[in-house]
Each structure stands twice: as structure tokens, then as C-alpha cells.
Amino acid sequence: MFGITILGNNSAIPAYDRHPTAQVVTLNEQLFLIDCGEGTQMQLARYKVKRGRINHIFISHLHGDHYFGLIGLITSMGLLGREQDLHIYGPPMLKDIIDIQLQAAATTLPYPLHFHALGDDGIIADYPKFTVSSFQTQHRIPCWGFIFSEKKKPRKINKDAAVLHGIPSAYYDKLKDGADYTTRSGERIPNSEVTFANTPPKSYAFCADTVYHEELAEKTSGASLLYHEATYLKDLEERAALRFHSTTVQAASIAIKAGAQRLLIGHFSSKYETLDPFLSEAREIFPNTQLAIEGVTYVI
Numbered sequence: 343m344f345g346i347t348i349l350g351n352n353s354a355i356p357a358y359d360r361h362p363t364a365q366v367v368t369l370n371e372q373l374f375l376i377d378c379g380e381g382t383q384m385q386l387a388r389y390k391v392k393r394g395r396i397n398h399i400f401i402s403h404l405h406g407d408h409y410f411g412l413i414g415l416i417t418s419m420g421l422l423g424r425e426q427d428l429h430i431y432g433p434p435m436l437k438d439i440i441d442i443q444l445q446a447a448a449t450t451l452p453y454p455l456h457f458h459a460l461g462d463d464g465i466i467a468d469y470p471k472f473t474v475s476s477f478q479t480q481h482r483i484p485c486w487g488f489i490f491s492e493k494k495k496p497r498k499i500n501k502d503a504a505v506l507h508g509i510p511s512a513y514y515d516k517l518k519d520g521a522d523y524t525t526r527s528g529e530r531i532p533n534s535e536v537t538f539a540n541t542p543p544k545s546y547a548f549c550a551d552t553v554y555h556e557e558l559a560e561k562t563s564g565a566s567l568l569y570h571e572a573t574y575l576k577d578l579e580e581r582a583a584l585r586f587h588s589t590t591v592q593a594a595s596i597a598i599k600a601g602a603q604r605l606l607i608g609h610f611s612s613k614y615e616t617l618d619p620f621l622s623e624a625r626e627i628f629p630n631t632q633l634a635i636e637g638v639t640y641v642i
Contacts, residue, residue, distance in 0.1 A: 344369050344492070344544055345641040346567065348608065349385035351634045353573050353587075354407045356381065357612035361636065362407035365569075366391055367490055367546060368639075370471050375399045376488060376548050382411035383418060389637050393419060398467065400474070401432035402550035403485035409436065413443045420451045427454045431466055431476070433484055434459040460486045463561070469493075477561040479552035482586040487552075489562065491545040496520055497537035504536045544642045547602070551609065553583055554592040559599035566642050568602035569634065571609035576623050590620050594627035608634030 345368045350361035362379025366386075373395045375382075386393050393415065401409045409432070416428065430436070437457045444451070458466060460476050467474040475489045495518030504514070509523050509531065517523065518540075523531040547565035549558055551573075562568055570593035574582045582589050588596075590607065597605040605628050610617060617633055624631040632640065 343371075343641065344490075344546070345639045346546060346569070346606070347389065347391065347639040348634045348636050349382055349389065349391075350377075350379050351608040351610060351636055352407075353609050353611050354405070355612040358615050359636075360610065360612075361385055362410070363402075363609060364411070365548070365634075366396070369490055369492075372397070374474070374490070377402055377408040377550075378410075378412040378415055379407045380410045383415050385636070386415075394422070394424060396428075397426060398429045398474075399431070400476075400488050400548075401430065401436055402479075402487065402548075403481060403483055404433050404435060404439075405483065405551070408550075413440065416440070416451065416455065417444075417447075417449060420449070420453065424453045427456060429456045429458060429467075431458045431460060431474075433486075434461075477558075479550050479558060480555040480586065481551045481553070485550050485552065487547065487549045487558075487562070489545055489547045489565070492543035494540050494543040496540055497533065498540045500536050500538055507531050507536060509536060546642055547600075549596070551586065552588060553586045554588050554596070556596070556599060559596050562596070562600045562602065565600060565602045567604045567606060567640065568597050568600060569606045569608065570596055572607035572620055572624065573609050573611045575614070575619055590623035591627055594624040594631060597628045597631070602628075603630065605631040606634050606640060607631060 347366040349364035352360035361381045363377040364382040365376040367374040375396050463477045465473050465475050473491050476486045479485045497518050522533050544566040547562035547568045549570045572590045572593040573587035574589045576589045576591040
């Protein structure tokens with residue numbers, strides 16, 4: 343399953359039972375936490391997400407509503423007897439923050455913690471079936487977004503046909519890459535006879551806090567699901583720009599320019615009690631928009 347569970351969808355101040363930013367990405371049975379605002383531990387418990395299965399945490403930037411819950415979470419993991427490695431990806435200064443918090447509390451974690459400093463755009467985690475990339479947004483302080491991308495071979499094996507032609511399973515990876523097969527007698531078996539076209543790889547792009555910036559459309563091009571902050575409604579465009587945030591219409595415009603299949607908007611300002619106007623405004627521009635609602639999992 344490839345899906346996104348929203349733990350927090352609000353901006354800086356918790357309000358109306360909405361919490362600061364935190365999301366869990368489920369991909370190939372692995373869990374990845376994006377941002378860790380205040381209260382994330384409680385939200386993990388509330389929505390029955392097993393923190394012990396989280397081995398990678400991605401922090402977009404060092405505004406408190408995106409990481410103030412981190413030290414509590416990693417400390418609790420230790421108290422609960424965690425032993426497996428934990429990888430944290432974040433702004434370079436975050437390592438110093440974590441170190442001084444642990445030192446001040448005389449805390450030694452019982453598990454290995456690996457810190458990966460974010461920098462230039464590019465792949466930051468590479469696995470056999472997926473990659474995670476980072477890209478810089480345009481915010482008041484250094485800030486990064488993340489793209490989770492499936493890896494897929496262009497072809498899928500038609501097993502019955504492959505067996506019928508006597509093709510050994512050791513050759514299947516080459517078939518998936520589009521190669522033909524030549525038998526010992528010299529007969530060439532066209533790839534199209536023993537494979538099907540694979541489905542396109544899917545991707546999730548998390549576009550963290552940012553002012554409207556059209557380059558982000560190129561960086562998130564073709565996303566199956568694009569998350570873009572929409573802190574304000576369209577009538578507060580000037581305020582959004584002053585605070586390096588975006589509006590509903592701006593988020594929807596990026597989704598169009600990126601050629602995204604779906605748009606998820608969140609990071610709502612606490613000045614708004616109801617969220618329906620956010621959905622209405624965004625859908626006027628990009629109809630396939632959804633609100634990031636806490637506790638909901640959006641399957642890609």
C-alpha cells in the first residue's frame with residue numbers, strides 16, 4: 343500500500359482540534375514520518391500508528407510547528423525499548439538541537455540515531471523499490487520538500503507465456519527491462535510475447551511551507567499526489583506573501599502547472615474555524631483537490 347495518513351493539518355497554533363504538521367507515509371509496508379509538530383506522539387496513538395515501525399523521519403524546516411514534537415518522540419522510543427536504527431533527515435542545525443536536548447537531560451538513547459543533513463536537491467534515500475528525494479522551497483528560513491517515488495521496471499512478466507517458452511526465471515529481470523530472449527537453438531522470443539506493460543510508477547510530493555513559486559511545479563512534476571500548503575484563502579494573498587505562505591488558488595495553480603493527478607491542501611491558519619471554503623476555492627482552479635483531514639489516509 344502507498345498512502346498518506348494526516349496526523350496534523352494546522353499551521354503554527356493548534357486550534358479547533360487541529361494540530362501542527364505531521365504526516366505518515368506508508369510505502370511497501372514501511373512507515374515514514376514527515377514533520378513532527380507538537381502533539382505528534384498523541385496523534386500517533388490516537389490513530390493507532392505504530393511508532394516502532396517508523397525508521398525514517400523527515401523534518402522540512404526549523405519552525406516549531408514542524409519539529410517541536412521530535413525530541414519527545416525519539417526519547418519515548420528509547421523509553422519503550424527501541425533497538426533498531428532511526429534515521430532523521432533535516433536542516434543541518436537540527437543535529438545540534440537534538441544533541442543539546444539529549445545532553446541537557448543526560449539522556450542516552452538505547453538505539454543508533456543517524457542524522458542526515460539536507461542540502462542540494464536530489465535523492466536522499468535510495469532503496470530497491472523506491473527513492474526519497476528532497477527539494478528546496480521558498481520560505482522565510484531554509485525549507486525542504488520531499489518526493490517519495492516508486493521504482494518500477496517497464497514490463498511485467500507473463501509467467502504462463504514465459505514458462506511455455508522455457509525461459510529461466512534467472513532471466514526475468516532482463517525481460518522486465520524490455521529485453522528479448524534467445525533460446526539455445528537460436529530462436530528469438532520477442533519481449534512482447536512474454537511480458538505486459540507495467541503500470542506507471544506512483545509518487546507523492548510533499549511541498550512544505552512556501553510562498554508561491556512556480557519553480558516548485560517543475561520540481562514536483564507529474565506527482566500522483568501533490569501536497570501543497572494553503573495557509574490562507576485567496577483574499578489574503580498579500581498576507582500570505584509577507585509571511586512566505588500560499589493561498590488556496592496558488593496551491594491549485596502549482597498543481598496544474600506540475601501536471602499533478604491529485605492535490606492535497608493543508609497547513610491551515612488558525613484564524614479559520616471551518617475548512618469548506620478552502621476546498622471550494624481550490625476546486626475552482628483544480629477540481630481534483632482534497633483537504634488534508636486528520637486521521638484520514640489518502641491512498642495513492
